[in-house]
Amino acid sequence: MPFPRFLTPIRFGYCLALVSVIALASTVRSVAAADSSDGIVAVVNAEPITQKMLADASVTRYGKDVLDNVINRQLIMQACNEKGLQVSEQEVAEEINRIAAKFKLTTPDYLKLLDEERDITPGRYAREIIWPMLALRKLVAGQVEPTQQEFNEAYLAQFGxxxxxxxxxxxxxxxxxxxxxxxxxxxxxxxxxxxxxxxxxxxxxxxxxxxxxxxxxxxxxxxxxxxxxxxxxxxxxxxxxxxxxxxxxxxxxPAATPPTNEMPAIREQIVDRIRDQKIRGAAGELFAKLQRDANVSKVFGNADLQAKFPGVAAIVNEQRITISALASECVKRHGGDVLEGEINRKLLTQGLKKAGKQVSQPDIDQEIAKAAITYGFIGEDGKPNIAAWMESVTSDGQTTPAIYIQDSVWPSVALRKLVEDEIKITEQDVKQGFESSYGERAEILAIVLSDQRTAQKVWKMARDNPSEEFFGRLAEQYSVEPVSASNRGKVPPIRQHSGQPLIEREAFALKPGELSGIIATADKYIVLKSQGRTTPYVTDLEAVRSELVNELTERKTAAAMASTFDRLKTSAEIDNYFIAAKEIAATAQR
CATH class of the missing domain: 3.10.50.40 (Chitinase A; domain 3)
Structure with a gap:
């Protein structure tokens, strides 16, 4: 089970005030300058998570993917150095301003939009998107400026x-x-x-x-x-x-003739579009050439090369990219998410220690087998096909077996261990589970309304004309719920103990053809008309008892696991200096 993700307020305890200020200042420097100091990035119930722990975890999970990006930027940087070209911070800022203006947004609003909708931070946008684009534009400058003929053709394509x-x-x-x-x-x-x-x-x-x-x-x-x-x-x-x-x-x-005063903006738009198209083509060719001509050795992930070049992630045309530089890039891009996972892991470890429990290898193996069965990876012998399941899990090329176990299997097992003693299945649970899964169901027509006044009007019309055909027309006209509106009121049969007690009670109290009262639930108002009950196809509880117990156990376990994790999270003292530092840096930039 992946770690739950929550936004937890930062709480600075009085007793940790002094160390908080020191660690926070250190982290601000590390986030801004990506130095190699091993400061504290978070404290979980007085246990620290260091910058090195965060860097190692980030590299383990994202190093392979991020390294490709770093190598590409290194190739571009080397090509720029050979031609004596530079892209200044001012040029990057001006380009971001220009792009924001094209979308009729202020730069802060544009960067906020990127961060919220595409999960691209301002720093990453400048570093990984704008800088390479400007560098490539300079490298292929002689190839990308639109000719007059290209402009004329593009103008005709748009306005001709x-x-x-x-x-x-x-x-x-x-x-x-x-x-x-x-x-x-x-x-x-x-x-x-x-x-x-x-x-x-x-x-x-x-x-x-x-x-x-x-x-x-x-x-x-x-x-x-x-x-x-x-x-x-x-x-x-x-x-x-x-x-x-x-x-x-x-x-x-006929051809369109734009107003004269709009021509400068139209010209700029067309020129930008042509240039961008040519840059994409030229950049692709340039990348292919740079990669074809380059001598690149990826050390990271290669045990033999790592032993030969300790501390090195890759060698690009005899220039070394260090593991620390790779870790810095991984933390910049994924540090927040990775740290959240490390905090969650720390919470679970502390919970296991307090409960006197441990996660064993057989526990891990059993959880993997259970996942394989759940997702249909079963061999001809009826047993879970672990090899096929692991191959599927790691098929994205980034998730290794170790990461899968660490990030998904271990947390799930740890939470199961923490709740296993409180899971009890009573005879009442079994009875209700049998009624819910195999018992009769109420077949109904339903109209869902968004306000009480309309509900009262519709209910009165349904009462005055009790035919199903008329009820269906009312549902088609008034129901705000798509299924009932499109099916003339027909909705899936209602089962008992499904988590909708008000609707269940009303539906099962109705006789065939009867109309319910107005059922107020959340922000909706519901009117039901009974069509009768279904006939159960399983009547012997004992024939399905084992299956029911297993299903109920899993359901109760999942609910208890979520509740326990929420309790661990909300009761913990968590100081996240990494997030605080990024917020301070963002405020300083504004």
Whole structure:
């Protein structure tokens, strides 16, 4: 089970006030300068988590992925150094300001948007996206400036004359020839011909209509064919890849003429778009060349090379990237999440120690086997296929067996250990579980309303006209719940002990055809109409007792695990200096 994630307020205890200030100042420096000191980044119930512990954990989980990014930036940096090129902090800041302005946002709002919606911090955005982009732009400067011809073509593609067309497309040449002859003989029937025969479903559904064709926007053969047509005329047959198609011109759309005062902004927009497109192409070629010509040795993850080059993560054209530099990058990008995991692990370790319990290897093995069964990895012998399950877990290329065990299996086992003594399954639990899983269910129609006044109006109409057909029309018209609205009130049958006591009690109290009162639950108002009860297909509790007990045990265990972790988290004294330092740094930047 992955660690739960919560936002925990930072609490600075009085007794730790002095050490808090010292550690906080140290962490601010380490976050800003990524130094190698082994300061404290968090304290959990008086037990510290050091910067080295955080760095090691971050590298273990993300080192392989982050190293590729670091190597790429190193290659770009080396290429810039060879040509005497530099990208200053001011240039990076100006580019961010310019991009923010393009979206009509202030820079702080734009950076906040990136952080909240794409999980890209301002520092990472500047370091990993803007700087490489500007560096590549300088490296390929002679290749990316738009020519006048490129500008003219892009302008025509956006504002030039267009041809509205219909299209028929099929894969079979013989069929295409036959349809083409029919279209030429009867141009007025082109739309219906396309609807009945074209294999491009999107355009076929609207009689073959496709977006207007402009010059310099796609395949030149289609553009030339379209612009050669008069209204209603049918083009020759054209082969594009393995498809055969032909067009019919519907009408010409005149070129647009933007206001003169908007032309400077339009020119800048078009030039930026062309430049960006060319940069992407040139950057791809440049990267391919840099990587092809480079001598790169990835030491990290290679036991033999790590023994030969201790403390080194990679060697790029004889320049070394150290493990500490890699750790710094990993912490910058993933430190917050990794530290949260380390805090959670510390809480669980402390909880196990206090309870006098330990996680053993057989416990780990059993949890892995249980996960394999849960996800359907079962061998022909009916036993869990551990090898196949582990292969699936590690198939992303980043998760190793050790990380899977440490981050998912061990926490789950630890929480099970902490709650195992409190899980009791009573006879009442079994009885209710049997009723919920195998007992009769109430079949109902339902209307869900968002306000009481409408609910009262609908209920009165349903009472005055008690037919199911009328109730269904009311549901279709008034219900705010999509399932009941689209199915004329029909919803899945209601079972007992499902966690909806008000609705259950009302539904099972109704006789077939009866109307409920207005049921107020949360912010909704519900009206039910009974259609009767289902017939249970299992009536012998003893036949399914074992299965029920296992299911109830798992359900109670999961609930207890979540509750126990919440208790450990909320009752703990946690001082997270890493997050505090980042907040201070962000405030200072603003």
């Amino acid at each position: 004359e267009a041809v509205k067309c219909r299209m028929i497309m099929v894969a079979d040449k013989t069929k295409a020839d036959s349809l083409h002859r029919e279209a030429v003989a009867n141009p007025a029937g082109f739309g219906n011909l396309a609807k009945m025969n074209s294999e491009d479903e999107t355009s076929a559904s609207v009689g073959g209509l496709i977006p207007p064709i402009r010059r310099y926007t796609g395949d030149s053969r289609l553009e030339e064919a379209a612009f050669a047509l008069k209204d209603n005329e049918v083009s020759p047959l054209i082969q594009i890849a393995d498809q055969w198609m032909f067009l019919q011109a519907v009408r010409r759309i």
